Amino acid sequence: MLESPLDLDETRPPARRPGPVRGPSARAYLLIVLGDYALDRGGSAWTQTVVDALAMVGFEEKATRQALTRTAAAGLLTPHRAGRRTRWQITRTGHEYLTAAKHRLFAPGPEPDWDGGWLILLTNVPEHHRNLRHQLRTALGWAGFGSLGPGVWISPHPTHATEARQVLDSLGEPVHGTLLHARLDDPDERHQLVTRAWDIPQLDQRYQEFVDRFTTIRPHAPGEALAHLAHLVYQWRRLLLADPGLPPTLLPPNWSGERARHLLLDRHATWLQQATTWWQAQQIGNAAGP
Known part of the structure; x- marks a missing residue:
């Protein structure tokens, strides 16, 4: 089965037997970076640009190169040699995948109208x-x-x-x-159903933690903006994977998900302008390399 946009390794259900805790994957961050800086700017990136970008996020070069190779094996990237350098081109499948992911990441909030219908x-x-x-x-x-x-x-x-x-x-x-x-027309029974099917209080708390974490961050340089933006999008992606997108009438008062969404849109627009400066400078420098 093909992965849904944003659905990557560390978000899969846990194995039946306990094992080591898995953290964020370089591949998840790679796709975030490609979606923000390469998708609408020629659709390609030099290896060294990607390596340097993910190094600022916290990944070693080996992990980044493995992520590039795995993403190419999945049909989302194609490598092109230029002397000793490699330029990675987003494929048609990759373009569709990343475009769908961006639409999901930055989709508008839930529609206010709901007719009360359920799908079982x-x-x-x-x-x-x-x-x-x-x-x-x-x-x-x-x-x-x-x-x-x-x-x-x-x-x-x-x-x-x-x-x-x-x-x-x-x-x-x-x-x-x-x-x-x-x-199911009875409001109390509706909320009882929601309580059984989803842990909405926990999700609300996670959204609030997202707001608390990213509200006070102020990048001082383009490279810092790129790193903070990658973390912002990654954490938002994790929230979307856990969020069923319930109609507002089924959500608690003062739902923190909407505050988090507005914060995402504001920070993404502001930090992307700064971070793009770093990315473009790296691309130009690596294109002129030996």
Whole structure:
């Protein structure tokens, strides 16, 4: 199954057996950097530019080069040699992938109108197909579904039926599902359903932590702006992966998600101007290199 935009290694469900805690991946940050600086500026980047950019974020050169190789193997980049240097060109598939990711990252807030309709998905995955169960949970979570129990998923977005069918089809014959449409008009029962399917208080706290972290940051140089912007987008991406995009009527009062979204848009616009100065200077210097 192809990854959904933004859905990368460190956001997958945990393995059944405990293992070492995985931190942010260089590949996730690589795609963020490419989306901000290369996607709409020729669609390419020199290796050294990417290495230096991710070094400011905190990644060693080896990790960055591995991320480039893995991203190329996934069909999102193509390497072009220029003497001893390599220029990485975003492929058509990569362009579609990064464009979809940016649309999701910077999408407008939830629509205020909701007709009260629910989409219910009943799934059946054989017990011995544990990997498929993990993939199903990841993909349905990305699509905004919450779980009411084994094999029972709900979404307040009936229009996501097509996406749900695509998820089921992508996982193949072992996975079966049935889609139902329903209404629940009692406000108290609606909120009880939301409480069972999603941990909204925890998500609200995470949004507030995002606001607290990035409100006071003020980059003093273009390179600092690039590093802070990469962290900003990465943390926002993690929040979107956990956010089902519930209608406002199902959210608590003073929902911090909207404050976080406005902060993202403001900081991204401001820091991107500064950071682009650094990126373009690096690209020009590396293009003229030996």
